[in-house]
């Protein structure tokens with residue numbers, strides 16, 4: 001039957017606590033939905049041979065500025081402070097709608113290629129009303145599951161990030177919601193990407209929070225990173241009476257104990273971008289810290305201007321950094337290395353189920369649970385960097401990389417097969433190359449004091 005797919009004979013890591021791991025198992029997909037997961041399934045279905053594969057739920061990236069795909073790798077040595085100048089104050093004002101479209105298309109395909117089936121697109125590049133349309137179109141055409149987070153324009157660092165008096169345009173947020181997101185189901189959902197206290201005046205903060213809540217869409221905000229950690233943004237939000245379970249807090253490296261308590265008690269969720277935080281000076285990725293407060297942290301890529309765009313990198317960065325930090329603390333106190341609560345399996349949960357929780361779509365993705373949508377990744381465990389497999393969770397989290405992502409399904413649709421994207425990756429690459437040429441050229445003209453070409 002054309003609408004039934006049977007993934008046969010793989011090692012299945014469901015990340016569903018009731019179903020656990022199947023050393024050898026089958027996954028039956030009917031239409032867009034996982035119908036059954038069992039050691040052996042007999043069904044009239046198209047069979048995909050999954051022997052030699054590890055079958056996992058698709059990864060979830062809970063925060064990426066996808067619009068930066070066209071300027072990949074432009075700021076390898078940047079700190080967060082450099083980033084504000086080199087990206088937000090330099091490239092961002094130059095972005096045309098077609099650059100956002102190219103980046104979102106290529107960036108979302110990059111996700112799918114890497115086994116990321118759900119993406120939170122933190123889109124603070126809405127320089128005109130055509131920009132959000134272009135961003136959404138890129139996500140739609142890629143066919144990824146995504147939460148599109150509508151953010152501010154970025155035409156001036158001072159206007160938008162220094163006690164800004166400019167709120168996101170409420171009418172346009174409503175228009176975008178009504179145009180693309182009125183149903184609330186389907187592959188795309190919507191959020192509001194907010195800058196928050198200190199970056200914005202209290203008046204703007206109140207207006208943006210009120211708008212999100214009027215529309216019933218979640219809020220996502222960067223907090224407590226780098227020297228900005230001192231601003232106590234979560235405390236300020238608490239003082240404004242704005243904390244709630246609809247809010248995702250990104251980075252959180254310098255939250256005070258009081259602020260962690262405020263986040264946990266208000267039901268907020270956490271997105272951590274470990275490679276970025278380590279490399280750009282945001283602070284230590286607070287994975288174990290957030291777990292101590294009963295939170296379920298997720299992983300995110302943040303910016304491909306400065307770090308790779310895959311979840312494997314983030315898993316390794318978080319796993320290494322948090323364990324290193326705890327080991328060092330223990331040794332400095334003349335103790336042995338601690339028994340680590342941060343395990344490879346917890347990293348897999350962070351990258352899948354926790355991500356779905358944070359992106360507000362745990363009812364439909366994040367685990368291989370019958371009834372959920374079929375967002376499934378098959379990793380080739382016969383490759384030399386993965387084989388031989390003793391512990392399949394270790395194979396996924398500590399051995400595998402993007403080259404091992406063999407097959408990707410989103411909503412039951414095959415998006416990658418035999419290591420090759422179904423979509424036209426070359427066409428998407430040519431679009432971001434053309435955008436890169438335009439953006440780099442215009443930045444050079446701007447720096448030379450020349451008018452735009």
Ligand SMILES: [Zn+2]
Nearest residue numbers: 063122222302
């Ligand atoms: Zn970010």
